[in-house]
Amino acid sequence: MIPREFEYHAPRTIPDALSLLTQFGDEAKLLAGGHSLLPMMKMRFAQPSHLIDLGKIRELKGIREDGGTLRIGAMTTENELIWSKLLQDKCPLLIEGARLISDPQVRYKGTIGGDISHGDPANDHPALMLALGASFVLKGPTGERSVPADGFFVGTYATLMQPGEIMTEIRIPIPAPGTGYCYSKLKRKVGDFATAAAAVTLRMKGETVQDVAIALTNVGATVLRAVAAENSLRGQALNDASIAEAARFAMSICDPVEDQRGDAEYKTAMAGEMTQRALRTARTRAH
Numbered sequence: 001m002i003p004r005e006f007e008y009h010a011p012r013t014i015p016d017a018l019s020l021l022t023q024f025g026d027e028a029k030l031l032a033g034g035h036s037l038l039p040m041m042k043m044r045f046a047q048p049s050h051l052i053d054l055g056k057i058r059e060l061k062g063i064r065e066d067g068g069t070l071r072i073g074a075m076t077t078e079n080e081l082i083w084s085k086l087l088q089d090k091c092p093l094l095i096e097g098a099r100l101i102s103d104p105q106v107r108y109k110g111t112i113g114g115d116i117s118h119g120d121p122a123n124d125h126p127a128l129m130l131a132l133g134a135s136f137v138l139k140g141p142t143g144e145r146s147v148p149a150d151g152f153f154v155g156t157y158a159t160l161m162q163p164g165e166i167m168t169e170i171r172i173p174i175p176a177p178g179t180g181y182c183y184s185k186l187k188r189k190v191g192d193f194a195t196a197a198a199a200v201t202l203r204m205k206g207e208t209v210q211d212v213a214i215a216l217t218n219v220g221a222t223v224l225r226a227v228a229a230e231n232s233l234r235g236q237a238l239n240d241a242s243i244a245e246a247a248r249f250a251m252s253i254c255d256p257v258e259d260q261r262g263d264a265e266y267k268t269a270m271a272g273e274m275t276q277r278a279l280r281t282a283r284t285r286a287h
């Protein structure tokens with residue numbers, strides 16, 4: 001289908017983008033890479049009469065280190081994440097996750113800020129953000145606030161972001177050296193969303209789990225933080241039995257929707273399997 005007619009705006013600064021958002025209110029939509037919004041416009045699920053393209057705002061791009069934090073501009077593309085030397089050194093989990101998003105065409109245009117803002121439980125960045133303890137900088141007409149990723153996703157396509165706000169930056173505390181990590185994603189074919197996926201970060205102290213974060217993709221109305229699974233592992237040895245137990249806890253919070261990727265039982269089982277795989281791989285990378 002063809003989208004309805006709209007007026008296109010290309011502001012060059014964040015204040016200009018914010019004032020356009022304020023001016024046009026519900027009639028406006030922000031455009032980032034367009035790989036989620038444009039399909040929705042073509043199907044007329046979204047029918048904005050004003051499209052505010054963030055693509056010309058330089059300060060929304062780039063990846064830098066600031067103290068112990070990685071600061072990533074919301075308009076940074078998946079491909080720019082993948083090729084970042086800084087992320088390779090300090091946060092390889094983000095690269096591992098971004099490489100599994102769709103195909104090169106989507107990764108060249110799709111942005112990390114768009115992937116998070118969209119609030120799609122099938123998107124991969126939300127789980128990566130939860131596992132990494134990220135926070136999001138939101139700018140609005142009355143100023144700026146920072147919101148933790150944990151709690152940001154409140155429903156399918158629903159987040160804590162208010163109308164009139166723009167996500168400007170993603171902040172990630174740099175994982176301590178020796179942190180194990182893995183994003184384990186099952187998909188039917190290249191370019192598909194996850195049937196189920198698990199993001200893990202893991203700190204070991206000798207043979208004991210010191211800390212662990214586990215987040216699940218596409219097995220609920222939002223990304224899911226597997227809190228009980230994490231609690232079952234802290235202070236325990238990581239072995240076949242404790243990994244299987246954590247997977248059972250992870251599966252117990254899944255509530256996936258049946259679709260062409262499988263029924264709820266299969267997807268739940270795959271979430272357990274992805275959790276086990278991610279924990280095992282994270283263990284081999286932790287030291």
Ligand SMILES: Cc1cc2nc3c(=O)[nH]c(=O)nc-3n(C[C@H](O)[C@H](O)[C@H](O)COP(=O)(O)OP(=O)(O)OC[C@H]3O[C@@H](n4cnc5c(N)ncnc54)[C@H](O)[C@@H]3O)c2cc1C
Nearest residue numbers: 030032033034035036037102110111114115117123124167
């Ligand atoms: C064939 C296909 C396969 C895909 N597979 C995957 C996959 O496996 N994993 C995955 O994670 N994603 C996948 N995607 C989605 C893709 O990653 C999108 O690029 C992403 O969801 C949205 O990012 P975008 O930059 O394209 O945002 P857009 O589509 O431009 O925007 C998405 C939404 O976010 C809002 N928005 C964008 N930026 C901001 C901002 N800075 N502040 C506030 N609101 C903002 C927009 O208004 C819009 O509502 C796929 C897409 C396609 C077409």
